[in-house]
Amino acid sequence: MEYSYPIDIDWTKEEVTVVIQYFQAIEKAYEKGIDAEELKSRYRAFKKVVPSIGEEKRLGREFEKESSYSAYQVMQLVKNATTSSIKMKP
Structure with missing residues (x-):
């Protein structure tokens, strides 16, 4: 698909990577399916970068x-x- 991920210009390269990996896990849940523990792990890492609800x-x-x-x-x-x-x- 052709779209961009939402990122913040103030994030470090590592933080951008964590956020993109989280959104890729969301994509995977729709496209192929994903292990629930992998998704939870990606979410926990994402919340360290984006703690605000x-x-x-x-x-x-x-x-x-x-x-x-x-x-x-x-x-x-x-x-x-x-x-x-x-x-x-779908």
Whole structure:
């Protein structure tokens, strides 16, 4: 797909990498499915870079606008998951 990831110009290269990896995990949940623990691990790393809930929501909305993938919906599914893998229905 051709879209950009929401990033902050004040982040370090490592922080940008962490945020992109999180959004790539969201993509994977939609496209192929992802291990729930891997997704949770990416989210924990993401929250170290973006601790603010407001900022998390803003970035999630920007990502959804670009990609049509909802980080919020994926995280709700993983929060309530009863299986070890997550696959979003299109």
